[in-house]
Amino acid sequence: MFVDEAEIHVKAGDGGRGCMSFRREKFVxxxxxxxGDGGSGGSVYLVADPHRNTLVHFQFNPEFAAQRGGHGQGSNRHGRxxxxLEIPVPVGTEVLSRDPDTGxxxxxxxxTEVGQRILVAKGGRGGLGNAHFATSTNRAPRKTQPGEPGDDRRLQLKLKLLADVGLVGFPNAGKSTLISRISAARPKIANYPFTTLTPHLGVVSLSDDRTFVVADVPGLIEGAHAGHGLGHQFLRHVERTKVLAHLVDVSSESGRDPVDDLDTIRRELELYNPAMLxxxxxxxxxxxxxxxxxxxxxxxxxxxKRLKLPFFKVSAASGEGVPQLLEALWVPVAExxxxxRDLAAAAADASA
Ligand SMILES: Nc1nc2c(ncn2[C@@H]2O[C@H](COP(=O)(O)OP(=O)(O)OP(=O)(O)O)[C@@H](O)[C@H]2O)c(=O)[nH]1
Ligand SMILES: [Mg+2]
Structure with missing residues (x-):
């Protein structure tokens, strides 16, 4: 499981100051x-938003502040x-905070649920204006309260990611090289089979805030479903992906036939779980x-073409063909x- 992390700073609004004022009117x-009293400061909430999938955008915008409360005014006017402030986060975001005293x-x-909303920084209460302090012995109080400060906290966000796209192929096909080209993931790359021993996930960012998660899994070989090579133990990581990308080495270096390679991997996937294909x-x-x-x-x-599957040619080394591939992967991911979402909405309707 890949964990996407971010740290944010949230500051709730301070309360407005209470006002000191006396009624001044002709004939009175x-x-x-x-x-009047000061208004309370705005609080900060996190809201689980189904349209968010990663925490990457927080890396550039980690600061959040809610509006402060207005100061009280004369004629008993309350500050606004x-x-x-609501901050959208992906469903599945865990929120952690360091206790300032104990560390x-x-x-x-x-x-965990769509629409779930939690308070993470409470706005400060507004201060009382002097109208509150009049007593039978003090009819002209000059006392007011300042507003209370809003909460100020640093939060750690963690998201457990599921991959959208699984890269599958023979060892040495270039899976790790591709994922390091398209994301911040940095798995080991080398010119020998089984370089990658554990799955790696990377977040791909396209224009317009579109992001998806790609999984690089260890290479498969004939008989993987029966435990050959590193076996199929890692296939469960691609079992729940939305899209599979078959990476096939077309240079002569592999010493194998590209068409055989593709057929072999597809057969192994099918033997592992027919739903894969x-x-x-x-x-x-x-x-x-x-x-x-x-x-x-x-x-x-x-x-x-015979399999009626889209075909792309890329070089992870030069980058050629990579943008086209990513745009093409986005389509089935979005679908x-x-x-x-439609399923979740239908389930929610059915239970309502
Ligand atoms: N010329 C060229 N070499 C590449 C390209 N992509 C990968 N390679 C080389 O191919 C070899 C294997 O690349 P990897 O990315 O480690 O392959 P892999 O599919 O992750 O391999 P395993 O982890 O063993 O399954 C390395 O020597 C890479 O430098 C490419 O686009 N062009
Ligand atoms: Mg690899």
Missing amino acids: PRGGPDG NGKP ETIRVADL EKPQVIVATKLDAVDDPARVSALQKRA GRKAE
């Missing part, structure tokens, strides 16, 4: 105190209350810069998310 000598990290909340899939020819025999590329392209 010595009017009483009429200083500060507007509350211990405590769990503040876990936002029902997912949207794309075929990706890798190491395009190192191709010495174009027939290897066209043979794979033909196979993809899959929409289908999930």
